[in-house]
Amino acid sequence: MAAEGHHSPLEQFEVKTLIPIDLGGVDVSFTNASLFMILAVAGILLFLTLSMQRRALVPGRWQAMAEMSYEFVAGVVRDNLGPEGKKFFPFAFTLFMFIFFCNAIALVPYTFAVTSHLIVTAALAILVIVLVTAVGIVKHGLHFFSLFMPKGVPIYMAPLLVPLEVLSYLARPVSLALRLFANLTAGHTMLKVFAGFVVMLGIGGIAPLAVIVVLYGLETLIAFLQAYVFTVLTCIYLNDALHLH
Amino acid sequence: MDIEAAKMVGAGLAVIGLSGVGIGIGNIFASFISSVARNPAARATLFPSTMLGFALVEAVALYALLISFLILFG
Numbered sequence: 001m002a003a004e005g006h007h008s009p010l011e012q013f014e015v016k017t018l019i020p021i022d023l024g025g026v027d028v029s030f031t032n033a034s035l036f037m038i039l040a041v042a043g044i045l046l047f048l049t050l051s052m053q054r055r056a057l058v059p060g061r062w063q064a065m066a067e068m069s070y071e072f073v074a075g076v077v078r079d080n081l082g083p084e085g086k087k088f089f090p091f092a093f094t095l096f097m098f099i100f101f102c103n104a105i106a107l108v109p110y111t112f113a114v115t116s117h118l119i120v121t122a123a124l125a126i127l128v129i130v131l132v133t134a135v136g137i138v139k140h141g142l143h144f145f146s147l148f149m150p151k152g153v154p155i156y157m158a159p160l161l162v163p164l165e166v167l168s169y170l171a172r173p174v175s176l177a178l179r180l181f182a183n184l185t186a187g188h189t190m191l192k193v194f195a196g197f198v199v200m201l202g203i204g205g206i207a208p209l210a211v212i213v214v215l216y217g218l219e220t221l222i223a224f225l226q227a228y229v230f231t232v233l234t235c236i237y238l239n240d241a242l243h244l245h
Numbered sequence: 246m247d248i249e250a251a252k253m254v255g256a257g258l259a260v261i262g263l264s265g266v267g268i269g270i271g272n273i274f275a276s277f278i279s280s281v282a283r284n285p286a287a288r289a290t291l292f293p294s295t296m297l298g299f300a301l302v303e304a305v306a307l308y309a310l311l312i313s314f315l316i317l318f319g
Contacts, residue, residue, distance in 0.1 A: 079293075178304070178307075179304035182307030183303070183304070185311075226300065228300075229301070
């Protein structure tokens with residue numbers, strides 16, 4: 001291993017093609033990213049279906065976990081969207097579980113962090129913003145654009161204020177994508193850098209190893225927190241679109 | 246100036262913004278602690294907002310780190 005030269009801590013984010021598939025010039029290969037996304041979805045499906053198989057009135061441990069995750073996201077949706085937000089619960093639950101499982105699976109060594117790629121988080125953020133805008137326009141028609149003109153502002157301020165509001169609205173998917181991507185990438189890069197120190201120091205590698213243990217705790221918290229924040233912000237944006245401030 | 250040296254200086258300058266983030270996170274949790282100290286019953290309602298605020302402020306830290314990495318490795 002030492003003869004291969006220096007490995008960069010950024011090598012773990014390389015997308016490797018597992019099964020090359022070419023559709024008329026477009027590369028739609030099955031990559032390690034695809035594999036781990038499928039693993040995350042399979043993990044969620046197995047977790048939810050197998051835990052709920054017994055349907056006991058007094059839940060056992062697995063059923064309690066499944067019910068807790070349902071209740072947690074339901075609480076988030078209820079708090080931010082009100083009672084009429086119930087129809088958005090499946091979307092919020094899917095978003096939360098997918099991001100959480102993708103983040104959590106990446107904690108295992110030798111796996112691949114799906115959400116550490118900007119394209120994946122950007123796809124999720126674009127999905128959210130398109131959904132929110134579409135929901136707003138379907139519900140309010142063209143009156144949806146009154147979102148960009150706050151109440152009680154004199155009309156001559158509009159040419160200054162409206163572009164600013166539009167810009168801040170468009171900054172939402174950017175910040176959603178960047179936040180998740182930067183958190184995951186920074187966390188995993190730090191883990192790799194400290195792992196490099198452990199190898200370098202030999203017996204003195206105990207110290208960076210202790211740091212890695214603490215970092216793993218932090219990364220587990222971040223995995224959950226980032227999924228929660230993504231979901232909460234999605235619900236807040238949906239609330240804005242549905243109730244126009 | 247050597248381009249490598251300039252990159253290092255740029256990366257170092259980019260992370261100065263993290264001082265603001267430290268103040269921000271301290272602010273959020275100071276506010277949470279003093280609110281719970283005044284009204285311990287509010288702990289359950291305030292905790293999710295605290296976590297949300299923390300994640301949002303941390304995101305700014307990571308934007309600064311991202312710029313620093315882009316300068317250093319880009």
